[in-house]
Amino acid sequence: MSANSSNDELMGRNKPPPLFFSSRRFAVGSAASAAVLAACGSAPGTTTGGASAPATTGNAIELSHWYHQYGEEGTQQAAIRYAEEYSKIKPNVKVTVEWTPGDYGAKLNAALLTPEGPDVFEFSGPILDLVNAGQVADLTDIYGDARSDFNEIGLQANTVGDRLYGVKMIDDMGLLYYRKSLLEPAGIAPPTTLDELGAAIQALNTGQTKGFFMGNDGGVGVMGDMLLWSSGHEYLKDNKPDFNSDATVAAFKKGQEFLAANSGAILSGAPTDWWDPSAFTQNLTAMQWTGLWAMPGIRDAIGDDFGVMPWPAIGAGEGRPATFWGGWSQYANAKRPNVEAAKEYIKWLWIDNTDIQKDWSLAYGFHVPPRKSAAASAEPLKTGPAAEAVTILNQYGRPLFPNWTGAMGTAWGDAVNNILKNNADPKAELDAAAQKVQAELDKQA
Amino acid sequence: MSVQSVPTSTAAHASRQRRRQLRTTLAFWGFVGPLFLGLIVFTYIPVLWGFVLSFFEAKRTVTPTTFVGLENYLTLFRDRAFIQSLITVALFALFIVPATTALALGLALLVNSITRGQTFFRSVFFIPTACSYVVASLVWKLNIFNGLPFGLANMVLYQFGQDPIVWIGPPNPPWYWLVLVSVRLWLQVGFYMILFLAGLQEIPRSLYEAAYVDGASGGWTTFRNITFPLLRNTTAAVVVLNIIAAFQAFDEFINILSGTGSSNINLARPPLVYLYGIAIGSQDFGLGTAGAFILAAIIIGITLLQNRFFAFGREERA
Structure with missing residues (x-):
């Protein structure tokens, strides 16, 4: 039974997808789901949209549009609906939506090596390698006046040199969810420092219901980024590694102490991972780190019995709260024959059509629309925890950089693991990773 | 008559044998051919190609141009x-x-x-x-x-x-x-x-x-x-x-x-x-x-x- 349901989980059937990946996680996660996908023996579902488009002659253009599998119900139908709408406006263009359960990253990467890849695709991650390999088309000219309406972080994620290669579709973020009904009676305030978080975890742990959940790796994957950002530093600054400063080293030492003191009260080995709110809604944990995308599902399950906050600061007056600012963007495959038609379609869908952008961000799971105007007018994000989340994102959200490549992600991830799992010396590990990252940066220059 | 018929029957015999041999050969390649082809296309060529790739900088491409030797x-x-x-x-x-x-x-x-x-x-x-x-x-x-x-x-x-x-x-x-x-x-x-x-x-x-x-x-x-x-x-x-x-x-x-x-x-x-x-x-x-x-x-x-x-x-x- 449990094998079965988790199979679904791994195949992404009911998972709000992790919309923020370090490349390392992307790679490793991909690998796992690839294997699972192979085991399930099911071909990725292909669904045709735009079937209602009037038959056209000779000059008909066919575009294939790839999505990874969003977990939220109704997303696939919505994607097909958008494609069909486009065919009504442009009868000579037929868009085929390809919905990819499982290992989207590996399938996309393989397809991009061939001439038969998708015309339009979404991607979440650093794009420098894609740009250098000539796999994505320059989209600077389709932005027009709308450029200033996109938030800076979305633009930055898609900028290489002075050109824009992608259009942000949705912004995503992580949140620390807590059960009000468990914290309030115990007199526990939402923790604002790592020490307070530790104390809350200890107080809330009952054995059956653990204090906190941030992933089946014990939270190491999540904590690495959060410790870095909450120490006030970044992966890169001025194109140099910025993660081996004294403040970050101190933060990691604090992180080691935090795990040593609290890991017994932190949930691990749950049926689903941190991106899925099941552990939280099923009372396996009193607090959980997961995404804004999960909020509608959490509300359905437990009503208003939850609050949200960012990852706490390192200490009082030390560091700052943090969360990630991730999401997905849309790209045109530069190696396909109909690049211009693909660009036009992307412009219609993700630049001109604010109704669709809001529908995609708000009608299924929760995401923040990357257009400032759309975000400002998004009713569901104006009240309650969702509104708090948007404030947290704008205040504390930290982005990925386009040139933070997979090799750098691996170096960083290995260092984080050695520090937090094997209690290695933070200074030595972070310096070694910085050296590796600098070598990669030198190659880029 | 019989003198003439001997070479004819030998010839017929030989051609029968050739046909049988041809059938065997065809059957052999019919069975082994697809397997062999698969082996070449999906194993040997990728292995050779991979060997070549290992001496190139091949990021996001399988047809690289930058030779890097043993790097x-x-x-x-x-x-x-x-x-x-x-x-x-x-x-x-x-x-x-x-x-x-x-x-x-x-x-x-x-x-x-x-x-x-x-x-x-x-x-x-x-x-x-x-x-x-x-x-x-x-x-x-x-x-x-x-x-x-x-x-x-x-x-x-x-x-x-x-x-x-x-x-x-x-x-x-x-x-x-x-x-x-x-x-x-x-x-x-x-x-x-x-x-x-x-x-x-x-x-x-x-x-x-x-x-x-x-x-x-x-x-x-x-x-x-x-x-x-x-x-x-x-x-x-x-x-x-x-x-x-x-x-x-x-x-x-x-x-x-x-x-x-x-x-x-x-x-x-x-x-x-x-x-x-x-x-x-x-x-x-x-x-x-x-x-x-x-x-x-x-x-x-x-x-x-x-x-x-x-x-x-x-x-x-x-």
């Missing part, structure tokens, strides 16, 4: 994570190879010694071999060694008054090795047991009878002096196949230790998992293929080395 190989030799992955897999092999061999041999001896129900037990122990690594890994990870109190292993512990254990995740104590090792043992012991059974049935009964006549007692004495020496070829085969399989470890590691967003995979990352991340994850095919050739070289080296010690694959001397 990719040198990068890997200097890469602490890659060296660590080789150490990880060596330790894994050091444990899994003797364990599999001993268990398979033990099972084979037991199954061979019973007179009734041999077929039944043979099948029972062999069936796990037919199970996919992925399926078994998921059952191990999510059902048996689930970290929650209602996981199977934890329910058993509870019966003995023990606290539940988070099997996969914490580095100390390294329970995850128990999960990784037990799933592979369950999956592969049956197969090697069959090899040993075949070996056992090759041993002439007369040798045992002669030994008994000479006053040897059964059990350990005959095992040490007859059974085990005569199983030398089988044992060597089992050990070599096992080592190769161990160095190619991938499926259970990636399925048990990693999941989306989880970094447990860093606990025990064999080279194939690391290289998969480089080639498929980061799309650096040059570095990935270079690593694959280093690993292939190691496996070939070990196989040749065993040849010196066990002589498996060498001609049997009369």
Whole structure:
């Protein structure tokens, strides 16, 4: 039974997808789901949209549009609906939506090596390698006046040199969810420092219901980024590694102490991972780190019995709260024959059509629309925890950089693991990773 | 008439033979051709192509232009994570190879010694071999060694008054090795047991009878002096196949230790998992293929080395 349901989980059937990946996680996660996908023996579902488009002659253009599998119900139908709408406006263009359960990253990467890849695709991650390999088309000219309406972080994620290669579709973020009904009676305030978080975890742990959940790796994957950002530093600054400063080293030492003191009260080995709110809604944990995308599902399950906050600061007056600012963007495959038609379609869908952008961000799971105007007018994000989340994102959200490549992600991830799992010396590990990252940066220059 | 008819019938005979030969040839290529073609297209060409790629900088392309010589190989030799992955897999092999061999041999001896129900037990122990690594890994990870109190292993512990254990995740104590090792043992012991059974049935009964006549007692004495020496070829085969399989470890590691967003995979990352991340994850095919050739070289080296010690694959001397 449990094998079965988790199979679904791994195949992404009911998972709000992790919309923020370090490349390392992307790679490793991909690998796992690839294997699972192979085991399930099911071909990725292909669904045709735009079937209602009037038959056209000779000059008909066919575009294939790839999505990874969003977990939220109704997303696939919505994607097909958008494609069909486009065919009504442009009868000579037929868009085929390809919905990819499982290992989207590996399938996309393989397809991009061939001439038969998708015309339009979404991607979440650093794009420098894609740009250098000539796999994505320059989209600077389709932005027009709308450029200033996109938030800076979305633009930055898609900028290489002075050109824009992608259009942000949705912004995503992580949140620390807590059960009000468990914290309030115990007199526990939402923790604002790592020490307070530790104390809350200890107080809330009952054995059956653990204090906190941030992933089946014990939270190491999540904590690495959060410790870095909450120490006030970044992966890169001025194109140099910025993660081996004294403040970050101190933060990691604090992180080691935090795990040593609290890991017994932190949930691990749950049926689903941190991106899925099941552990939280099923009372396996009193607090959980997961995404804004999960909020509608959490509300359905437990009503208003939850609050949200960012990852706490390192200490009082030390560091700052943090969360990630991730999401997905849309790209045109530069190696396909109909690049211009693909660009036009992307412009219609993700630049001109604010109704669709809001529908995609708000009608299924929760995401923040990357257009400032759309975000400002998004009713569901104006009240309650969702509104708090948007404030947290704008205040504390930290982005990925386009040139933070997979090799750098691996170096960083290995260092984080050695520090937090094997209690290695933070200074030595972070310096070694910085050296590796600098070598990669030198190659880029 | 008859003089003339002889060459005619010889000619007819010859042409019949040619036709038959042609049919045989056609049948041969009809059966072998597709397989051969598949082997060339899906194995030999990619291997050769991969070898070429390993000397190029091939990021996000399989038709690279920047020749870098041995740079990719040198990068890997200097890469602490890659060296660590080789150490990880060596330790894994050091444990899994003797364990599999001993268990398979033990099972084979037991199954061979019973007179009734041999077929039944043979099948029972062999069936796990037919199970996919992925399926078994998921059952191990999510059902048996689930970290929650209602996981199977934890329910058993509870019966003995023990606290539940988070099997996969914490580095100390390294329970995850128990999960990784037990799933592979369950999956592969049956197969090697069959090899040993075949070996056992090759041993002439007369040798045992002669030994008994000479006053040897059964059990350990005959095992040490007859059974085990005569199983030398089988044992060597089992050990070599096992080592190769161990160095190619991938499926259970990636399925048990990693999941989306989880970094447990860093606990025990064999080279194939690391290289998969480089080639498929980061799309650096040059570095990935270079690593694959280093690993292939190691496996070939070990196989040749065993040849010196066990002589498996060498001609049997009369």
